[in-house]
Amino acid sequence: MKDLRDTPLLVVEDLSKRYGARIGCVDVSFDLWPGEVLGIVGESGSGKSTLLSCLAGQLAPDTGRVLYQGHDTLEMGEPQRRTLARTDWAFVHQNPRDGLRMGVSAGGNVGERLMAVGARNYGAIREAATDWLGRVEIDATRIDDRPRQFSGGMQQRLQIARNLVTAPKLVFMDEPTGGLDVSVQARLLDLLRGLVRDMGLSVILVTHDLAVARLLADRLMVMQGGHVIEQGLTDQVLDDPQAPYTQLLVSSVLQV
Amino acid sequence: MIEIKNLCKSFTLHNQGSAVIPVMTGAHLRVAPGECVALTGASGAGKSTLMRMIWGNYLAASGVIRVGDLNVAQASAREIIALRRDTLGYVSQFLRVVPRVPTLRVVAEPLLALGTPEAQAEARAMDLLERLNIPQRLWQLSPTTFSGGEQQRVNIARGFAHPYPALLLDEPTASLDGANRAVVLDLIAAAKARGAAIVGIFHDEAARAQICDREVDVTAFTPMPAGVAP
Amino acid sequence: MSDQAYNFAYLDEATKRMIRRAILKGLAVPGYQVPFASREMPMPYGWGTGGVQVTAACLTPEDTLKVIDQGADDTTNAVSIRTFFERTAGVATTTQTAQASVIQTRHRIPEEPLRAGQILVYQVPIPEPLRFLEPRESETRKMHALEEYGLMHVKLYEDIARHGEISTAYAYPVRVEGRYVMDPSPIPKFDNPKLGNCPAIQLFGAGREQRIYALPPYCDVVSLDFEDHPFTPSKADHDCDLCGCATSYLDEVITDDQGGRMFVCSDTDFCETRRDAGHRGRLSPEETA
Numbered sequence: 001m002k003d004l005r006d007t008p009l010l011v012v013e014d015l016s017k018r019y020g021a022r023i024g025c026v027d028v029s030f031d032l033w034p035g036e037v038l039g040i041v042g043e044s045g046s047g048k049s050t051l052l053s054c055l056a057g058q059l060a061p062d063t064g065r066v067l068y069q070g071h072d073t074l075e076m077g078e079p080q081r082r083t084l085a086r087t088d089w090a091f092v093h094q095n096p097r098d099g100l101r102m103g104v105s106a107g108g109n110v111g112e113r114l115m116a117v118g119a120r121n122y123g124a125i126r127e128a129a130t131d132w133l134g135r136v137e138i139d140a141t142r143i144d145d146r147p148r149q150f151s152g153g154m155q156q157r158l159q160i161a162r163n164l165v166t167a168p169k170l171v172f173m174d175e176p177t178g179g180l181d182v183s184v185q186a187r188l189l190d191l192l193r194g195l196v197r198d199m200g201l202s203v204i205l206v207t208h209d210l211a212v213a214r215l216l217a218d219r220l221m222v223m224q225g226g227h228v229i230e231q232g233l234t235d236q237v238l239d240d241p242q243a244p245y246t247q248l249l250v251s252s253v254l255q256v
Numbered sequence: 257m258i259e260i261k262n263l264c265k266s267f268t269l270h271n272q273g274s275a276v277i278p279v280m281t282g283a284h285l286r287v288a289p290g291e292c293v294a295l296t297g298a299s300g301a302g303k304s305t306l307m308r309m310i311w312g313n314y315l316a317a318s319g320v321i322r323v324g325d326l327n328v329a330q331a332s333a334r335e336i337i338a339l340r341r342d343t344l345g346y347v348s349q350f351l352r353v354v355p356r357v358p359t360l361r362v363v364a365e366p367l368l369a370l371g372t373p374e375a376q377a378e379a380r381a382m383d384l385l386e387r388l389n390i391p392q393r394l395w396q397l398s399p400t401t402f403s404g405g406e407q408q409r410v411n412i413a414r415g416f417a418h419p420y421p422a423l424l425l426d427e428p429t430a431s432l433d434g435a436n437r438a439v440v441l442d443l444i445a446a447a448k449a450r451g452a453a454i455v456g457i458f459h460d461e462a463a464r465a466q467i468c469d470r471e472v473d474v475t476a477f478t479p480m481p482a483g484v485a486p
Numbered sequence: 487m488s489d490q491a492y493n494f495a496y497l498d499e500a501t502k503r504m505i506r507r508a509i510l511k512g513l514a515v516p517g518y519q520v521p522f523a524s525r526e527m528p529m530p531y532g533w534g535t536g537g538v539q540v541t542a543a544c545l546t547p548e549d550t551l552k553v554i555d556q557g558a559d560d561t562t563n564a565v566s567i568r569t570f571f572e573r574t575a576g577v578a579t580t581t582q583t584a585q586a587s588v589i590q591t592r593h594r595i596p597e598e599p600l601r602a603g604q605i606l607v608y609q610v611p612i613p614e615p616l617r618f619l620e621p622r623e624s625e626t627r628k629m630h631a632l633e634e635y636g637l638m639h640v641k642l643y644e645d646i647a648r649h650g651e652i653s654t655a656y657a658y659p660v661r662v663e664g665r666y667v668m669d670p671s672p673i674p675k676f677d678n679p680k681l682g683n684c685p686a687i688q689l690f691g692a693g694r695e696q697r698i699y700a701l702p703p704y705c706d707v708v709s710l711d712f713e714d715h716p717f718t719p720s721k722a723d724h725d726c727d728l729c730g731c732a733t734s735y736l737d738e739v740i741t742d743d744q745g746g747r748m749f750v751c752s753d754t755d756f757c758e759t760r761r762d763a764g765h766r767g768r769l770s771p772e773e774t775a
């Protein structure tokens with residue numbers, strides 16, 4: 001029962017980024033398949049955020065290739081890359097303030113990507129925004145409120161709605177549940193899992209929280225000092241870690 | 257359906273003086289469609305380890321683990337994900353779910369992952385929950401708050417939602433009362449009847465006798481203590 | 487005669503040449519904001535320093551200059567700029583739109599249709615239409631370069647969401663020649679339709695922000711809107727109380743403390759011309775004469 005989605009969405013080859021003498025990430029290679037959630041774990045400074053920025057086109061790597069649906073995103077012009085970033089791609093920041101327009105209403109935040117790709121019917125934009133607020137469990141009556149009137153969890157859900165409204169294929173997430181209360185985290189995780197499945201999203205998820213990785217990621221990459229030191233099936237990496245560092249990482253987590 | 261040849265496994269504990277602990281050597285197993293094989297042996301003999309290696313949860317050091325067409329011992333993560341989605345089911349002793357997700361959803365999830373329409377998946381989930389005597393008022397609650405026995409039954413319902421051609425059962429009848437135990441044994445018998453190949457761990461001897469065609473003692477695969485020739 | 491202490495039209499020739507280059511570039515790329523080295527002028531920012539520099543660069547001794555502020559020739563700003571050029575350039579000045587070859591304006595386009603050969607110079611406080619939502623200049627420049635104008639509609643969306651209609655009444659954004667989105671300076675949106683297909687040259691100068699942009703004659707200018715909330719050039723729903731004109735843009739004037747008020751053409755020259763031709767409004771003093 002092999003499905004038709006048999007070509008990788010993203011192919012990363014030998015990606016490296018150095019900051020002078022300091023290492024960002026080195027020789028990272030992997031494939032990401034449609035509908036797959038790839039977790040990148042490691043402690044602060046391990047290079048996971050650098051890697052994410054390079055992949056999302058926010059940072060120019062020194063060497064390597066990033067092929068999205070066969071096109072090298074590092075070779076393509078900035079207009080194409082930015083078009084990709086607001087249509088096929090999405091980026092969910094750890095801090096919703098980095099991903100939202102705080103001075104614009106919730107509806108305007110969700111509608112922006114639609115307007116950016118040419119939507120010019122106010123009624124239709126508003127309808128789409130209302131629909132998406134519902135999907136991220138924000139009451140429709142809050143559509144004209146500004147994000148600063150929202151709780152942290154709501155802001156994060158709004159950021160997700162704003163990103164997913166154009167039905168992207170690839171979502172970059174940087175610690176999406178960081179900074180939220182545990183109970184709010186659970187709700188967000190559940191929401192993300194449902195959206196990932198229903199929309200067939202491919203996700204690259206950077207997190208230092210192994211519990212989040214276990215619940216969301218199909219596959220895991222462990223980074224240390226800029227290198228990918230281990231990768232595999234999420235539960236296999238967490239339950240039968242091979243590399244010394246991964247064993248240390250896993251054993252350091254408090255069991256709940 | 258499931259075929260294991262010359263399987264070996266050891267753990268290397270890098271943070272404890274790089275101690276190497278061999279846990280399995282030369283394991284062999286063959287399970288045909290419609291057959292249920294019980295793994296036996298004393299606690300610590302490696303029953304769970306073998307099960308986890310078939311599931312792809314533990315990496316094999318060497319050997320072959322063939323489930324359907326796939327050699328799990330060599331497979332990529334993506335192939336194992338597909339295998340778990342389509343072919344291989346697993347009822348573990350522990351329920352691991354996202355908090356807050358309603359029980360009905362937890363049970364329907366394997367079907368939804370396969371693209372089954374929501375109504376159909378939920379109908380199947382309701383049927384299973386009903387048979388396993390989970391009160392309807394609990395269906396919309398998260399199973400994380402349930403008792404051990406209830407969680408176990410939710411886990412079983414989830415494992416049997418999709419008719420996997422191969423199934424791994426880790427103590428499926430433990431902590432169940434007589435009525436529920438009978439339901440689970442019926443489910444296993446029905447799975448056998450439709451041709452599922454099943455590997456199970458049953459401490460419940462009566463259940464084992466009733467449902468299993470063969471027993472395989474994993475003690476035979478346990479590595480000899482150092483210095484003793486195998 | 488001009489004050490001999492100054493070069494013609496105050497600015498030195500090199501500066502005027504630099505500004506003319508910016509103007510020509512602006513005309514060549516309609517709607518594009520051309521940076522220029524704005525000079526210190528003998529008047530404060532906000533008083534039309536950008537417009538004055540553009541006017542200075544355009545004036546020749548043969549020109550006739552008209553200066554209006556909110557449509558009026560007799561307000562402080564208009565009077566002081568007109569006097570400035572009388573002293574420094576010695577050019578003829580006029581209040582009649584038809585007589586002028588160069589018109590410097592703040593916040594209005596004259597009612598009388600402009601003709602070929604005329605130059606209309608706008609004073610611009612904030613030239614960047616995207617500034618409202620995007621504070622980074624580096625980013626707005628990139629957005630213009632890549633035609634990423636979705637944000638402009640976010641502003642209009644916010645208007646409708648908050649007020650039920652596009653409440654932006656002045657500085658209403660336009661798209662020029664299907665390319666650049668441009669701020670037409672704080673003219674009322676009533677004037678927006680006059681921007682497009684205009685026989686005159688329209689130049690925009692922002693002194694503090696150091697930008698010049700332009701609309702060449704007969705260029706295509708479209709006011710942004712939504713399909714279901716189309717652009718409407720609105721004005722007060724009255725006739726002029728002095729000249730009776732039903733189609734001109736009106737100012738509301740409070741006449742007493744009892745709620746008395748009157749509506750008059752904001753374009754003083756237009757109103758006077760009509761009254762001279764015998765048109766009368768509701769409160770025309772001549773009515774009794």
